[in-house]
Amino acid sequence: MPTAALPALPVEPPPSDARPEGLRDGAPCAPCVSCVSCVSSEERPLRIVARAGASASIVERDGHEVVAVHDRAGRLLFEYDAETGRGSLVAAGGLSLAAPGGDIDLVAGGAIRCWAAGEVAIASRSGATLSARAGERGATVQVAPGRVTVAGEALAAVAERGDVRIAEARYEGRTLTAVLERAHTTVGKLESIAGRVIARAGDLFQEVRELHQLRAGRVRALVEDVIELRGREVSVDAREDVSIDGQRINLG
Numbered sequence: 334m335p336t337a338a339l340p341a342l343p344v345e346p347p348p349s350d351a352r353p354e355g356l357r358d359g360a361p362c363a364p365c366v367s368c369v370s371c372v373s374s375e376e377r378p379l380r381i382v383a384r385a386g387a388s389a390s391i392v393e394r395d396g397h398e399v400v401a402v403h404d405r406a407g408r409l410l411f412e413y414d415a416e417t418g419r420g421s422l423v424a425a426g427g428l429s430l431a432a433p434g435g436d437i438d439l440v441a442g443g444a445i446r447c448w449a450a451g452e453v454a455i456a457s458r459s460g461a462t463l464s465a466r467a468g469e470r471g472a473t474v475q476v477a478p479g480r481v482t483v484a485g486e487a488l489a490a491v492a493e494r495g496d497v498r499i500a501e502a503r504y505e506g507r508t509l510t511a512v513l514e515r516a517h518t519t520v521g522k523l524e525s526i527a528g529r530v531i532a533r534a535g536d537l538f539q540e541v542r543e544l545h546q547l548r549a550g551r552v553r554a555l556v557e558d559v560i561e562l563r564g565r566e567v568s569v570d571a572r573e574d575v576s577i578d579g580q581r582i583n584l585g
Contacts, residue, residue: 380390386405391398397416404410412421422428430437439445447453455461460477472485539545554560569575 379392380388382388387403387410389400389402391400393399394414397414400413400415401409402411408425409421409423411423414420457476460475462476463474465472470486473482475482475484
């Protein structure tokens, strides 16, 4: 059978000593941010302080709310803007990100920038790869134990001074162009093999201390002015004919 509803019993407010420590002075309780006394109040708390001194607060910035977490000294640790979706993590004493049993992925829809007042070091036991790709065009820098590989459509190096030391070097390509004001080369032995060599110079000076030998199928010298041959002895030897032609031939 239906019964009449029981009248609601009056609820006495708890004494101040029975209230949570954070609410005795009208402040939200600590350290829990999900306390019923906090979330059920008509006015949302703007600052929550933990017993250790850390705090979380909601501040107005650029017309919208930002959640900020500070340490006991008031230094900013974390900040999150719900409207823009941007978060900032600050660790004044240092920050360590570790995944001993897995991988770490940093993914961004925009750019990833790293800046440091000191050294930036990247180390790996197996290798490191830096690559950029847009469609079919790409470039890659690979660093492996004992080997560095640079691959791309173009390679540019610009510096005021350079120093390259390679014990053994090999160049292979279709063309090589060098534009220099001055070049100085010192080698123990120089060997050149070419299908055709074309050299042009305003003046050419060659100095050979010992033997200068030329072996060719034919030798032709085309001189517009004067040819001079000077030596302690001059010997011309031919297996067949020797021809000398001129307007005048002076002997002796």
